[in-house]
Amino acid sequence: MKKLLTGLFLLFSQINLMAQSSENYIQYVNPLIGTQKMGHTFPGATVPFGAVQLSPDTDQQPHNIGGKYNKNTYKYCAGYNYDDREIVGFSHTHFSGTGHSDLGDFLIMPTVGELQLEPGDKNSPKSGFRSAFSHKNETAEPNYYKVLLDDDGILAEMTTTERVGFHQYTFPESENSHIILDLMHGIYNYDDKNVWTFVRVESDRRIVGYRQTNGWARTRTVYFAMEFSKPFKNYGFKNYETQNYKGFWRKFDQTKNFPEAAGKQIRAYFDFKTAKDEKIQVKFALSPVSTTGALNNLKTETPDWDFEKIKKTGQDAWRKELGKIAVTAPTRDDLVNFYTALYHTFLSPTVYMDTDGKYKGLDQNVHQARGFTNYTTFSLWDTYRALHPFFNIVQPRRNREMINSMLAHYDQSVHKMLPVWSHYANENWCMIGYHSVSVISDAIVKGNTTGIDAEKALAAMTQTARTKYYDGLEYYMQMGYVPEDKNSSSVSKTLEYAYDDWAIAQAAKKLGKTAIYDEFIKRSENWKNVYDSSVGFTRPKRSDGKFAEKFDPLKTEGQGFIEGNSWNYSLYVPHNPEKMIEMMGGKQKFAAHLDELFTMHLPDEFFAETEDITREGIIGNYIHGNEPSHHVAYLYNWTDAPWKTQEKVRMILKHQYTAAPDGLGGNDDCGQMSAWFLFSTLGFYPVAPGSDQYQIGSPAIKTAVLKLENGKTLTIEARNQSDKNVYVEKVTINGREINRRFLTHADIMNGGRLTFQMSDKPKM
Amino acid sequence: MKKLLTGLFLLFSQINLMAQSSENYIQYVNPLIGTQKMGHTFPGATVPFGAVQLSPDTDQQPHNIGGKYNKNTYKYCAGYNYDDREIVGFSHTHFSGTGHSDLGDFLIMPTVGELQLEPGDKNSPKSGFRSAFSHKNETAEPNYYKVLLDDDGILAEMTTTERVGFHQYTFPESENSHIILDLMHGIYNYDDKNVWTFVRVESDRRIVGYRQTNGWARTRTVYFAMEFSKPFKNYGFKNYETQNYKGFWRKFDQTKNFPEAAGKQIRAYFDFKTAKDEKIQVKFALSPVSTTGALNNLKTETPDWDFEKIKKTGQDAWRKELGKIAVTAPTRDDLVNFYTALYHTFLSPTVYMDTDGKYKGLDQNVHQARGFTNYTTFSLWDTYRALHPFFNIVQPRRNREMINSMLAHYDQSVHKMLPVWSHYANENWCMIGYHSVSVISDAIVKGNTTGIDAEKALAAMTQTARTKYYDGLEYYMQMGYVPEDKNSSSVSKTLEYAYDDWAIAQAAKKLGKTAIYDEFIKRSENWKNVYDSSVGFTRPKRSDGKFAEKFDPLKTEGQGFIEGNSWNYSLYVPHNPEKMIEMMGGKQKFAAHLDELFTMHLPDEFFAETEDITREGIIGNYIHGNEPSHHVAYLYNWTDAPWKTQEKVRMILKHQYTAAPDGLGGNDDCGQMSAWFLFSTLGFYPVAPGSDQYQIGSPAIKTAVLKLENGKTLTIEARNQSDKNVYVEKVTINGREINRRFLTHADIMNGGRLTFQMSDKPKM
DSSP: HHHHHHHHHHHHHHHHHHHHHHHOOGGGGOOTTTOSSSSSOOOOOOOOOOOOOOOEEEEOBSSSEEEEOOGGGGGGGTTTTTTEEEOOOEOOOOOOOSOOOOOSSEEEEEEEEEESSSSOOOOGGGGOOOOOOOOOGGGEEEEEEEEEEEETTTTEEEEEEESSEEEEEEEEEEEEEEEEEEOOOOBOOTTTTTTEEEEOSSSSSSEEEEEEOSSSSSSSSEEEEEESOOOOOOEEEETTTOOOOOGGGSSSOBSEEEEEOEEEEEEEEEEEETTTTEEEEEEEEEEEEHHHHHHHHHHHHHOOOOOOHHHHHHHHHHHHTTEEEEEESSSEEEEEEEEHHHHTTOSEEEESSSSSOOOOOOOOSSSEOOOOOEEEEHHHHHHHHHHHHHHHHHHHHHHHHHHHHHHHHHHTTTOOOOOSSEEESSOOOSSSSSSEEEEHHHHHHOOOOOOOOOOHHHHHHHHHHTTTTTTTHHHHHHHSSTTTSSSSSHHHHHHHHHHHHHHHHHHHHHOOOHHHHHHHHHTTTTGGGGETTTTTTOOOOOOOOBOSOOOOTTTTTTTSSSSSSSHTTOOOOOOOHHHHHTTTTTTTHHHHHHHHHOOOOOOOOHHHHHHHHHHGGGEEETTTSSSGGTTGGGGGGGTHHHHHHHHHHHHHHHHBOOOOTBBBBBBGGHHHHHHHHHHHHEEEOSSSSSSSSEEEOOOOOSEEEETTTOOOOOOOOTTOOOSSOOEEEEEEEEEEEESEEEEEEHHTTTTTEEEEEESSSOOO | OHHHHHHHHHHHHHHHHHHHHHHGGGGGGGGTTTSSSTOOOOOOOOOOOOOOOOOOEEOBBBEEEEEEEETTGGGGGGGGOOOOOEEEEEESSSOOSSSSOOOOOEEEEEEEOOOOSEHHHOOOGGGGEEEEEOOGGEETTTTTEEEEEEETTTTEEEOOOOOOOEEEEEEEEEEEEEEEEEOOOOSSOOOOOOEEEEEEEOOSSSEEEEEEOOOOSEEEEEEEEEEHHHHEEESEEEEHHHHHHTTTTTSSOOOOOOOOEEEEEEEEHHHHHETTTTTEEEEEEESSOOOOHHHHHHHHHSOOOHHHHHHHHHHHHHHHHTEEEEEEEESSSHHHHHHHHHHHHHHSSSSSOOSSSSEEESSSEEEEESSSEEEEEEEHHHHTTHHHHHHHHHHHHHHHHHHHHHHHHHHHOOOOOOSSSSSOOOOOOOOOSTHHHHHHHHHHHHOOOOOOOOOHHHHHHHHHHTTSSSSSHHHHHHHHHTTTTTTTSSSHHHHHHHHHHHHHHHHHHHOOOOOHHHHHHHHHGGGGGEEEEETEEEEOOOOOOOOSSOOOOOOOOOOOOOOOOOOOOOOOOOOOOHHHHTTTTTTHHHHHHHHHHSSSSOOOOHHTTTSSGGGGGGETTTTTTSSSGTTTGGGGGTTHHHHEEEEEEEHHHHHBOOSSSOOOOOOOOOGGGHHHHHHHTEEOOSSTTTTEEEEEEEOOEEEEEEEETTSEEEEEEEEESSOOOOOEEEEEEEEEEESSSSSEHHHTTEEEEEEEEEEEHHHH
């Protein structure tokens, strides 16, 4: 009886929580933010962490033209560019905020009139199935996207479940309406990216198949099942490389009403007769496993044809997720920025398994996820910094599942390595370091490990960090640094390995593994080996032990660095700022050095080398649009001028995040830029994941109520906060003032009331 | 207790049967028969119906050179050509006797000295890893193949289990020994046949991966797991199309000791130090499902490293299978021909599922075979004639499983059609007709249906026969024939559809489905519509109802026929010879017509049009090397001169099958040519599968004891038989003379004694 009562109590508590969460925060989310310039976000429909992210693509640029890199391809990392005036169609998979790309699977486009199976040319809407549109006829909300396709007067609407895209097209009256399924379309189309395509028309409403690509993911297959709300009249394929049956294909007319096709370059069309304002709906399910899996996902998640219901279910999921942080702030734009950032942090990693728990692993075998949801798209060089630490607070269960997904990757890895940058059962090796270890260490140190085999996780971390053939690691282990003459970006690698090693040591310490702690805490000091005290910067070192002669701390390329020059990267010792500051001449000199970073002018010739950011994405020579500096504004906390942290953080929040399509100064990088915004807006930041400390900055909200998964609530209050009152006078936790410049993880997770007393005067 | 005793009794019976079967019939099998000229058999190692058929390939010819068909490719349908003087390596999959080809997966080649990763040029052994060999150093037995590779003095031996190839290479002393794994090699290499390859080196002894091809099978993937008996020192890949990681591949040296590769054109090598006469063994398992499946097959079937044990187990399996017919015959060559033919009939269809019953289906999904073993490679246009009827006698269980495999194909077919010519989860549509229906009907009519859902099978047969868009079938259904101006090979198709329809009708009759019987018995008369009584031949008819004017009964190409001219094809009414003979002028005229067929001279210009056969493969204008005439010699049984059947059959046996590498006058076609030999040698032949009758010919054995699966034994005795005594004077069954020209299926399956009294004089 007691058990029952407890159960009922829990049930009521949950209902109560749901009720609280049902405030309509989705009104503040504008998915168009970041779709212009460098944000590389997408405006389409998805549920939180959804496997299907269904979004309009405004163009498709080949990765190479005439053997040379096509710079335009970069604009289309997320398929959609706000400046474009045409939509080529709606595809089902997109990265959010990446600087390299892939995906764009299975483009659907409705048309009327003479069938056109070519997308046509940019700025020439009638040249193909693409259509003009205008932003005034466009609506983007969480899990809902609507646009009027001007050319044929078709209203396109879309919503999703986790694994199913749900399209609704309102047609004009026509004997000659079409829905095109373009299986060639993709994002970042390398030559020969489409390896194989297989399609079956299983009835007059159902199509299944798969597409295998060799893009950023080298060996990637996505399976689908598609269903129309009404039967098509006729259908057909155009097989652009004519991969017909060898020898005996003359038995059939394979172009029309022939139910199968296979090859590399295929487009399909389906013909309908439509009445005025007739809606044709399409369900489009994905699977990482098989067409059977996709069909099963379709049946499980979208058993009926109710567009509004699907939309509402997904938006309710968003209301619940967004409601985990209930914010009040001075202006509506503040709320838009906040909830859009929160939205962007909840887009990836994405669910990567069927409803029955099956998924394809890194070994290309089908695995069963037991006890966790499997996720993919780990942009770890970015997201270890703030996104995963943010998840440890607001998505702890999902973060644990992501870690279990990373451990599954490790189990399946022929290298016996944790993911570096992985997506869709592939390691793409993007960027540097082995930052999985940071994500896992952060969870271990913060005690977020229920359901994770922590000892196994530690073994995976150490094994990864000892992979000799990985990216200069053998030299690093032997010599204490990566020599520039042996491996490029050698300083960046040395610095990041040293931090990662520290993170491993912290996990080992927590788990009582002294030998591992000793090994890796020693390795974590390797950053010192690339610091040249004669110039006050880290600097590439050769294998003969001498620093490279060619050196300019403003330069990046070929100078031992990547996505950050020595001015920025030299500050990358997040795990030991005290020692770094000491080596750089002490607190005062260091503070002045930081001041110079934020105020100096980076000449255009050097800016041209920075990647992934707009000119607005930098402040002085501080480059917020790339990640290596994300902790830098918080380093003043180790000097005598923590108020400069407060000031700089607010300046960055104001300049780098605005409520407009071009509002992001750099790639959102799968939510890392947004996670920086969220932490900093709430008033604290995890400078060194793997520590349980968050450096105090300057909160930019009025109040924020965090509804934690452990059932507790943390209310953050920034009293007297305004654009001018950016300085923290006093911090209290449940009324007791704290005399430190950081919060601990426990301070947050225990709930209660965290109060910042703000002022317009720095506290000296 | 009674049950136990019965059990023991059964056990003893089985032991007894095994003892009987253990006579070493494998001594009479010469796998080299058919490897020269047109037989297209392979000499390598396999167990009966094995998934792995591990055999030397002597060359690899591209299907096209400069856009034109390369005639040489045809010689290599089975990978090995007896005339060649070099072996390029040993691959794991081969068709036996086909006239079109595919497969040749995963070529292994041992070498010594400087590593050569190119196969080199024909007749230039030192130009690559290929090696000279000579037939005097070559041994081919069931499940054992041995050859000395002259170039490096390596002795190569191989044996297999159902799913694992077991290699044993005896090396000379060398610091520099290699085993090459060529993942590019294949048979019938179309441009771009290799769609994708994926390889992982999982330890210093184990490699796994897969190869996906677009050949005769359009979408085909074969997975493997490979294990060495000792660790390799070093290894590496050459990726001929450099499908590296996009962007970040510079992190590694991927050519040496880097454990993964993917792309289209890959070769791998493994280095060893070898002592004099050191044996290195390789286990190589295949799977249609996954590398996990392959590894599981490897562990299940070859848990240890005992070459001799594996060889013996497989040879014991052959002894058992070959022992199902214990023959005595006048000469050793007779026995060699008989047991080699029996061997060839037991090579395919091949097992196509993992040890756990999983297999890839036609829909490219993974399925679980429940209650049957799944088979692939259905060369049905050939094998429906005699091979499957032969299986109904000597492999009834396997034939039922093959039918269940065909029904699984039907379930998975988007066309809802039974297989036409299928292999490796693909329909290749080769040749004409829908002869699955004949195979199934034959089993139904003969009562061999335990475990088959006969009603479902009938539904599959009718559904297949009503597929309008298939190969002229809509015209056939509407007009009663395929019009030549609408579809090529129209007469051949009309004739074969008519026979197939009759087979459906027979099954319907047996199952009491009158409406279906009526529908299809009517369709079975359609052959009459293409018979032109004015010329006495079948002749292409146009859609206007008139016979085509251009017509020469000696021609094949463009004349309404395929693999047989009108002289041969006009006789293709196996289900109603009486009516055919009546229409052709009655018994006497018809017998004279047959005489002319066997004695006339086919001018070279017409011979050039026949496919797949040697000049020796024809007798007069009777073309035994192709299948449409396989029943023709038996048609004299419907005239007043059945002795001519006896005479002709013996002539064909003598001329078309000899105990030498060039001993087969045409493609063995997955055992059909051999099955014709076996039936005819035993004295009877199934002219119309779907009937329970076998036409009596002329037995060429002394005695043959058939140990039937139903526990009964049929002893066939040909008294007084010799090369001269080819005429049947009297036939008795269990001592009772029969006064008919045919045996029934029951006559055989009831066992007992079937005696032919032979004579040198025709019985008029």
